[in-house]
Amino acid sequence: MSVPTRARAEGAERTAHAVCPLEELPVGEGRAYVVDGRQVALFRHRSGRVSAVQAACPHAGGPLADGQVDERVVVCPLHLNAFDLATGASSTGADPIAVHPCRISDDGVVSVEL
Template sequence: MTTTRTRHDVCPVADLPVGEGRTYVVDGEQVALFRHRSGRVSAVQAACPHAGGPLADGQVDERVVVCPLHLNAFDLATGESTTGQAPIAVHPCSVGDDGRVSVEL
């Protein structure tokens, strides 16, 4: 089965503070975007599968995000939990030459 992804323009990268996350609604789906200290961006589902915690409000580094409610951690590249929870969705994203972040859903 082939899955078609659509690229969506979300925001200027300047709207994402370095080292933090923000939640955006993209095509009806809540997505957490993170701008890493290295300058790269990551996009994952916005709610923790454990109890719906706001992942954009969690602690983030280059590899993982930690849910602020119960400290469950998720790999930003694979979505796999490092603390035994169900995985989260990871969405391809990038910053264009125009400085805008786009996400594929």
């Protein structure tokens, strides 16, 4: 479903990719998708917001989409390392994860910028 559009963010060109309909994401859970050749984890929060981060934990490749998530963090299911969903920072000082801007269109499609 990837439909790229161009956007400028902080001086760098990014491409927005339509990923999935919002209703495909269960509230309070994550799902992993391949977006432009990259693994991305999407999380639909109880507030209605959607977050997008790299899908694999940098420590041992843990599947972040399977981790526990709240409004602020996702916890790696392998080693319980928490990552900030806004900044990508690790709670333990380990390598951060990539955070991707995302949007929900008026017709309910989630897009991620890479």
